[in-house]
Amino acid sequence: MQAQPHVVIVGGGFAGLWATRGLARAPVRITLVDRRNHHLFQPLLYQVATAGMSAPDIAAPLRHILRRQANVEVRLGEVTGIDTDARRVRLADGVALDYDILLLASGATHSYFGHDDWAADAPGLKTLEDALAIRRRVLLAFERAEAAATPAERAAWLEFAVVGGGPTGVELAGTLAEIARHTLRREFRRIDPAQARVRLVEAGPRVLASFPDSLSAKAAAQLQRLGVDVVTGKAVAGIDPHGYTLDAGDGRTERVQARTVLWAAGVAASPLGALLGVERDRAGRVPVADDLSLPGRPEVFVAGDLASVRQPDGRPVPGVAPAAKQMGRHVAAAIRARLAGRTAPAFRYRDFGNLATIGRMAAVVDLRGLKLSGLLAWWFWLVAHVFFLIGFRNRLAVLTNWAWAYWTYQRHARVIFGGSDAQKETARFPGPPP
Amino acid sequence: MQAQPHVVIVGGGFAGLWATRGLARAPVRITLVDRRNHHLFQPLLYQVATAGMSAPDIAAPLRHILRRQANVEVRLGEVTGIDTDARRVRLADGVALDYDILLLASGATHSYFGHDDWAADAPGLKTLEDALAIRRRVLLAFERAEAAATPAERAAWLEFAVVGGGPTGVELAGTLAEIARHTLRREFRRIDPAQARVRLVEAGPRVLASFPDSLSAKAAAQLQRLGVDVVTGKAVAGIDPHGYTLDAGDGRTERVQARTVLWAAGVAASPLGALLGVERDRAGRVPVADDLSLPGRPEVFVAGDLASVRQPDGRPVPGVAPAAKQMGRHVAAAIRARLAGRTAPAFRYRDFGNLATIGRMAAVVDLRGLKLSGLLAWWFWLVAHVFFLIGFRNRLAVLTNWAWAYWTYQRHARVIFGGSDAQKETARFPGPPP
Structure with missing residues (x-):
C-alpha cells in the first residue's frame, strides 16, 4: 500500500475537489490540504454577504464530502513552503508532506491593484469571513443611518457603492437595492431605507464585459430597474472611511460621501x-x-484560478467554477494516464456558456449564441446553481430559503454577529468627517 | 403624540420583547434598546454551538419582529449609564434617552465564580459569538487530534470536559458525545472520533439539580448511554490550556489532560x-x-434574569425563558394599569413545568408531578421548542434540519469560520505541555 504514489492536492475548491474525486479509483494515496475545513460554493457567496443565506448553506466539510473515498486523507493546514526538487510541501504546523505528484489549486483572492490601503474601507468577497463582514457592514449602515444625528451623516450611511461591474459586483449591487427597497420596508422609524442609493461603479465602458454587448446593455437596464445607479467609464481614484473619489479620466473628479463601499x-x-x-x-x-x-x-x-491557460484561439480560460472543475477532472485523468503508462492528454476547455444573476427575477445568460435575459434567464440561473450545489441537504435548504425569500422578500440571515457588539462597532467606524 | 409617556426598554430578550409586545395597544411610545440587532432563542443556542443549526436559525432581527408595531422604535445601542433621578439612559454613542418609564431587562451572562482567568480556556455559552467560538473549538479539536504527532497529544485533543451539570451542561455533553460517536464516523483516517471521552463534571451530588431526584438519575443514565462520563461531587479547582484539575473535597485532586473544556x-x-x-x-x-x-x-x-423575585412560598423564580416572558408580560400589564389609574397587580409566576433535553431521543420532563424521560420526553421537548421559536420561517427550517439530522446523524453547520485560518488557530493553541 505504501508503495502507491502519494498525490498531494493543495486546495479544496472546485479544481482540487474535482481532481480528488477523479482519483477515487486510481492506485494512489491522496492527501488533500486546505486551510479551511470546508469546500465553499463560491457562486453563492454573495447570498451570504447579503443575508439571504447562512454560511453553512453554501459550505460543506471536506471530510464529510470525501468520507467514503478511502484513498483520501483530508488535512487542515496552511502551506508555507514547496520544495520542488525534494518534492516536499511544508505546513505551518511544522509537518512536511513528501509527494510523488503535486496539484496546486489554491485559487485566487481579491486584489486592490496596488491600493492595499483600501482594503479596510472597501472589503472584498472571497471567503465566508469576507461575506459575514460585508453582511455586518451593510446591516449596520442602516442602523447608523437610523441613529444619525445630522442629515449629512444619515445620507452618507445610506450611500452604498460597489466597485467593479463584473458578475460579483452586479450581484451585490442588485441585491443591495432589493434589500433597501423591499426587505427593510416598514422596519425603520426615522429613515426610509428605500431612499438609500446603491451605485455600481465600473471603470470600463460596460458592466459584465465578458458577455456580448447586447446582454451588458440588458443587464444595465435590469439593474436600473431594480434601483441601482450604474456608473460606467469612471475609475475609483481613492477610498477612505468617509467616501470615495471618482475619476472620469478627463481631469474632473467627483467626491462621494459614502460609508459603505464594497470591492468587486x-x-x-x-x-x-x-x-x-x-x-x-x-x-x-x-x-x-x-x-x-x-x-x-x-x-x-x-x-x-491559479493556472494561466490559453484556449486554442488564444483567449484565456476564464476564472469560473466550470473551468476549475474541468481542470480538476483533467488533472485526475492526466495522473491516471501517466500511471497507466500513457501520455497525458491536452486540456481543452469546454465552454457551456456564461450566466450572471442580477437580482430578483433578473439575470443574463449567454449559451454560445442563445442569449436570454430577465425572468427566463433567472430561472435558468437558479436551476443551474441549485443543481450544482454540493450535498443534497444544502440543495433542499437553498431551495426552501429561496422560495420563502421570493414570496416574502425576506432574508432570513439578517443577524449581526462577530464583532456585532455596538460599542466595538462604534469604535471601528470613525466619526463624522472633519 | 409627543405627550404620550416614553417607555424605554433595555434588552430584546424574552422579558424585553414580551413587555414590548404587551404594550402594542397602550398609549405610550416605546424605545427598545439592545446592543444586538436580534432576539435570540437561547434555549437552542447549544445547537449552534454543536453545529446542528446556523446562527440565523435561532435569531431574528428585532426590527423585523416588531415592524408592524407602530409605537416602537428599535435602537441598536449599548447602555453605559442610567440616571434614575433625571430619568435618563445614556448610550455608548453619546445619545441620551429620557424616559417616563424604564424597564431594565438585560439578562444574564456566565460567571466563573471569581476565576475569570478560566474564561480563555473554558468558554461559556450565552451569545451567538460564544456558540460559534465553541463550535470552532470542538471541530478543531478533532482536526488537531488527526494531525497530532504523539499519542499523548492525540489523547488530550480527544478529551472533552463540560463543567456544570445544569440543563446547558447536559445538552452540550450529550450532543458532543453524539458528534463523536455518530456524526464524524468514517471521516478521519488516523483517529477514531468515537474514542473521544466526554466528561460532564458537576460539583453537586447530581445533574439537573432543579429536577426531582428520580429524573436526575434518569438523566445521568441517559447521558451514560449516549457515551458521556458523568462525574458528580467533584469541583473543578483549576483550568489551563492543557487540562483541568478536579477536587473531590477530601484532599485528593485529579489532573486531566484535556484541550477542550466548556463552561456551563x-x-x-x-x-x-x-x-x-x-x-x-x-x-x-x-x-x-x-x-x-x-x-x-x-x-x-x-x-x-436580571430580577430577583421570590414566589409566595419563598423559592426564587427560576432563570428560565417562560419566567422571563411572564415577567415581561406582567410589566406591560402593570404599565397599562398605572396609565389607566389602577394599581399594578402583583407578579405571580406560573410554573408549567421543567424540561431538559439530553441528546438524541433523550430528555426529561417534569410537569408538576407528571414525570417523563427518554423518547416521550424528547418529543415533548421538541414540540414545545419548535412551537415557541419566533417566526414561521425559522420553525420550518428548524424542523427540516432536525428531521434531516435525525435520519442521517449529520449536522449541517459543521463549518469552521471566523478565525478559522489554520495558522491563526495554531497560534491560539499553545504547544504540548512542557
Missing part, C-alpha cells in the same frame, strides 16, 4: 503560486503546459 | 444592574417589589 473589481492568484519559483503572469497566475503540468516539472500540476 | 457552571446577572445604584443579591440580581418595580422607584421596572 480585482482578482489576483493565490500567493502560493510564488512558492513554485517560476515566472508568473501579471495577475500572479502560473503558466502551465497543455496537460496543466508545470513545464519541466511533469509531477507538478496547477489548476483552477 | 455559573450565571451572573448583567452588569447593567449595577447602574441602578441599588443593593443587589449575590448573583448580581436586582430585588424588586411584587409588581416588579424598583422599591421607591415605581417608574423603574426590572424583569427577566
Whole structure:
C-alpha cells in the first residue's frame, strides 16, 4: 500500500475537489490540504454577504464530502513552503508532506491593484469571513443611518457603492437595492431605507464585459430597474472611511460621501503560486503546459484560478467554477494516464456558456449564441446553481430559503454577529468627517 | 403624540420583547434598546454551538419582529449609564434617552465564580459569538487530534470536559458525545472520533439539580448511554490550556489532560444592574417589589434574569425563558394599569413545568408531578421548542434540519469560520505541555 504514489492536492475548491474525486479509483494515496475545513460554493457567496443565506448553506466539510473515498486523507493546514526538487510541501504546523505528484489549486483572492490601503474601507468577497463582514457592514449602515444625528451623516450611511461591474459586483449591487427597497420596508422609524442609493461603479465602458454587448446593455437596464445607479467609464481614484473619489479620466473628479463601499473589481492568484519559483503572469497566475503540468516539472500540476491557460484561439480560460472543475477532472485523468503508462492528454476547455444573476427575477445568460435575459434567464440561473450545489441537504435548504425569500422578500440571515457588539462597532467606524 | 409617556426598554430578550409586545395597544411610545440587532432563542443556542443549526436559525432581527408595531422604535445601542433621578439612559454613542418609564431587562451572562482567568480556556455559552467560538473549538479539536504527532497529544485533543451539570451542561455533553460517536464516523483516517471521552463534571451530588431526584438519575443514565462520563461531587479547582484539575473535597485532586473544556457552571446577572445604584443579591440580581418595580422607584421596572423575585412560598423564580416572558408580560400589564389609574397587580409566576433535553431521543420532563424521560420526553421537548421559536420561517427550517439530522446523524453547520485560518488557530493553541 505504501508503495502507491502519494498525490498531494493543495486546495479544496472546485479544481482540487474535482481532481480528488477523479482519483477515487486510481492506485494512489491522496492527501488533500486546505486551510479551511470546508469546500465553499463560491457562486453563492454573495447570498451570504447579503443575508439571504447562512454560511453553512453554501459550505460543506471536506471530510464529510470525501468520507467514503478511502484513498483520501483530508488535512487542515496552511502551506508555507514547496520544495520542488525534494518534492516536499511544508505546513505551518511544522509537518512536511513528501509527494510523488503535486496539484496546486489554491485559487485566487481579491486584489486592490496596488491600493492595499483600501482594503479596510472597501472589503472584498472571497471567503465566508469576507461575506459575514460585508453582511455586518451593510446591516449596520442602516442602523447608523437610523441613529444619525445630522442629515449629512444619515445620507452618507445610506450611500452604498460597489466597485467593479463584473458578475460579483452586479450581484451585490442588485441585491443591495432589493434589500433597501423591499426587505427593510416598514422596519425603520426615522429613515426610509428605500431612499438609500446603491451605485455600481465600473471603470470600463460596460458592466459584465465578458458577455456580448447586447446582454451588458440588458443587464444595465435590469439593474436600473431594480434601483441601482450604474456608473460606467469612471475609475475609483481613492477610498477612505468617509467616501470615495471618482475619476472620469478627463481631469474632473467627483467626491462621494459614502460609508459603505464594497470591492468587486480585482482578482489576483493565490500567493502560493510564488512558492513554485517560476515566472508568473501579471495577475500572479502560473503558466502551465497543455496537460496543466508545470513545464519541466511533469509531477507538478496547477489548476483552477491559479493556472494561466490559453484556449486554442488564444483567449484565456476564464476564472469560473466550470473551468476549475474541468481542470480538476483533467488533472485526475492526466495522473491516471501517466500511471497507466500513457501520455497525458491536452486540456481543452469546454465552454457551456456564461450566466450572471442580477437580482430578483433578473439575470443574463449567454449559451454560445442563445442569449436570454430577465425572468427566463433567472430561472435558468437558479436551476443551474441549485443543481450544482454540493450535498443534497444544502440543495433542499437553498431551495426552501429561496422560495420563502421570493414570496416574502425576506432574508432570513439578517443577524449581526462577530464583532456585532455596538460599542466595538462604534469604535471601528470613525466619526463624522472633519 | 409627543405627550404620550416614553417607555424605554433595555434588552430584546424574552422579558424585553414580551413587555414590548404587551404594550402594542397602550398609549405610550416605546424605545427598545439592545446592543444586538436580534432576539435570540437561547434555549437552542447549544445547537449552534454543536453545529446542528446556523446562527440565523435561532435569531431574528428585532426590527423585523416588531415592524408592524407602530409605537416602537428599535435602537441598536449599548447602555453605559442610567440616571434614575433625571430619568435618563445614556448610550455608548453619546445619545441620551429620557424616559417616563424604564424597564431594565438585560439578562444574564456566565460567571466563573471569581476565576475569570478560566474564561480563555473554558468558554461559556450565552451569545451567538460564544456558540460559534465553541463550535470552532470542538471541530478543531478533532482536526488537531488527526494531525497530532504523539499519542499523548492525540489523547488530550480527544478529551472533552463540560463543567456544570445544569440543563446547558447536559445538552452540550450529550450532543458532543453524539458528534463523536455518530456524526464524524468514517471521516478521519488516523483517529477514531468515537474514542473521544466526554466528561460532564458537576460539583453537586447530581445533574439537573432543579429536577426531582428520580429524573436526575434518569438523566445521568441517559447521558451514560449516549457515551458521556458523568462525574458528580467533584469541583473543578483549576483550568489551563492543557487540562483541568478536579477536587473531590477530601484532599485528593485529579489532573486531566484535556484541550477542550466548556463552561456551563455559573450565571451572573448583567452588569447593567449595577447602574441602578441599588443593593443587589449575590448573583448580581436586582430585588424588586411584587409588581416588579424598583422599591421607591415605581417608574423603574426590572424583569427577566436580571430580577430577583421570590414566589409566595419563598423559592426564587427560576432563570428560565417562560419566567422571563411572564415577567415581561406582567410589566406591560402593570404599565397599562398605572396609565389607566389602577394599581399594578402583583407578579405571580406560573410554573408549567421543567424540561431538559439530553441528546438524541433523550430528555426529561417534569410537569408538576407528571414525570417523563427518554423518547416521550424528547418529543415533548421538541414540540414545545419548535412551537415557541419566533417566526414561521425559522420553525420550518428548524424542523427540516432536525428531521434531516435525525435520519442521517449529520449536522449541517459543521463549518469552521471566523478565525478559522489554520495558522491563526495554531497560534491560539499553545504547544504540548512542557
